[in-house]
Amino acid sequence: MYISRLAGLVSQWASSMLLAAGFLILFACQSGDAEDVLDTRYRFEKPANFPEPTYTFENNPVTPQGFQLGRRLFFDPILSRDGSVACSNCHQQGLAFADGPQHPFSVGVDNRFGIRNAPPLANLAFKQEFFWDGGVTHLDFVPTNAIENELEMDESLANVVDKLNQHVEYPTLFKQAFGVDTITSPYLLHAFSQFMVMMVSANSRYDKYVRNEGETLTEGELKGMQLFEAKCGACHSGELFSDFSFRNNGISTTFSDEGRARVTEHPLDVGKFRVPSLRNVARTAPYMHNARFKTLEKVLEHYASGVQESPTLDPLLKDETQLGIPMTDEEQTLIITFLETLTDYEFVADERFRNTSQ
Numbered sequence: 001m002y003i004s005r006l007a008g009l010v011s012q013w014a015s016s017m018l019l020a021a022g023f024l025i026l027f028a029c030q031s032g033d034a035e036d037v038l039d040t041r042y043r044f045e046k047p048a049n050f051p052e053p054t055y056t057f058e059n060n061p062v063t064p065q066g067f068q069l070g071r072r073l074f075f076d077p078i079l080s081r082d083g084s085v086a087c088s089n090c091h092q093q094g095l096a097f098a099d100g101p102q103h104p105f106s107v108g109v110d111n112r113f114g115i116r117n118a119p120p121l122a123n124l125a126f127k128q129e130f131f132w133d134g135g136v137t138h139l140d141f142v143p144t145n146a147i148e149n150e151l152e153m154d155e156s157l158a159n160v161v162d163k164l165n166q167h168v169e170y171p172t173l174f175k176q177a178f179g180v181d182t183i184t185s186p187y188l189l190h191a192f193s194q195f196m197v198m199m200v201s202a203n204s205r206y207d208k209y210v211r212n213e214g215e216t217l218t219e220g221e222l223k224g225m226q227l228f229e230a231k232c233g234a235c236h237s238g239e240l241f242s243d244f245s246f247r248n249n250g251i252s253t254t255f256s257d258e259g260r261a262r263v264t265e266h267p268l269d270v271g272k273f274r275v276p277s278l279r280n281v282a283r284t285a286p287y288m289h290n291a292r293f294k295t296l297e298k299v300l301e302h303y304a305s306g307v308q309e310s311p312t313l314d315p316l317l318k319d320e321t322q323l324g325i326p327m328t329d330e331e332q333t334l335i336i337t338f339l340e341t342l343t344d345y346e347f348v349a350d351e352r353f354r355n356t357s358q
């Protein structure tokens with residue numbers, strides 16, 4: 001399956017991946033450093049209430065050295081054309097790796113504005129499609145998009161690889177992580193993924209409640225949870241709070257950003273965007289792909305009374321008589337109370353994800 005996903009990529013990439021896979025098998029047999037084995041901080045663990053991860057760990061097992069290298073790269077502006085923008089500029093840990101309210105659209109090199117709100121990053125090992133339109137279908141390919149996007153880092157992958165090979169420290173760090181003497185792009189992308197797959201957010205009060213870890217929710221939070229399941233759960237379903245489908249939730253009548261149709265070129269996909277996970281949602285304002293709403297109150301008001309008709313509006317958001325999801329003001333407040341239990345304070349302060357290179 002993994003190999004078929006690679007079809008369509010340049011052959012140089014494909015052959016380097018095969019080399020990398022072969023090498024990793026060798027590496028896996030040789031490694032066994034007692035310290036690494038004991039260091040469970042860098043071991044990927046599936047939370048008990050989560051589905052199985054979809055990331056291809058067999059091609060890229062997480063090691064402490066690979067994870068730490070990925071972390072260093074994530075915070076390093078060397079990836080951008082003029083050395084001004086790091087991944088962490090737009091993905092900040094305290095905001096569950098989303099961007100702040102001062103940047104409704106992300107800001108790249110030369111202060112160029114992007115076209116979409118930077119989404120939070122968490123539980124990426126469980127996703128199969130990335131970006132608001134699902135335009136990237138493997139986590140390993142995401143950094144290439146950020147690096148080469150002229151509104152973000154505006155740099156070529158080849159040039160980043162050159163810069164890293166000439167750097168005083170990176171060649172040693174890649175050697176330690178992957179055993180290679182020369183840095184090539186597959187290793188760069190694997191290091192990023194090792195860092196990103198470890199970003200598991202599963203320790204909110206809600207999680208501890210559903211896993212029976214001694215946490216209780218208040219009466220209001222429990223009522224909010226029931227209302228949420230009834231009114232929102234069809235799309236924001238399961239423990240990741242998304243069914244990962246693409247839908248039009250009625251935030252507009254016309255779409256300058258066509259969303260899913262940019263990928264499929266199908267008119268029936270115009271205005272459809274990926275149903276986002278709502279984990280840590282209290283931290284990730286503003287909301288929607290175009291940062292349309294500043295607060296959760298505005299989001300709830302939208303679903304209750306602001307849903308707009310268009311040819312692709314999701315059928316769940318209308319019936320013969322009305323648009324939207326009928327909810328009283330009190331019900332909206334209770335749902336927000338529940339959404340606040342999804343904040344994972346351990347994740348947003350987890351020292352493993354901090355910038356340690358400065």
Ligand code: HEC
Nearest residue numbers: 086087090106107108116117118130131132142143146152
């Ligand atoms: C200039 C701001 C900016 C920078 C820099 C940036 N990103 Fe992003 N990131 C975004 C935006 C905006 C999106 C959504 C793109 C879209 O939907 O078209 C995104 C999407 C993502 C996603 C997909 C998340 C999901 O759930 O679909 C990942 C993963 C990600 N970025 C990782 C990175 C990494 C790694 C880097 C550094 C190599 C990086 N980003 C640099 C703004 C940025």
Ligand code: HEC
Nearest residue numbers: 231232235247249273274275276287288289299303314316
């Ligand atoms: C028909 C499916 C559907 C239903 C029902 C639905 N949503 Fe959504 N939701 C979406 C989609 C699709 C988006 C992304 C739209 C976009 O970005 O343009 C979204 C986005 C959001 C966001 C923004 C998240 C972010 O990171 O920007 C929040 C918050 C949200 N929904 C909460 C709710 C709540 C609360 C309910 C119930 C009252 C609900 N949704 C019901 C499909 C749905």
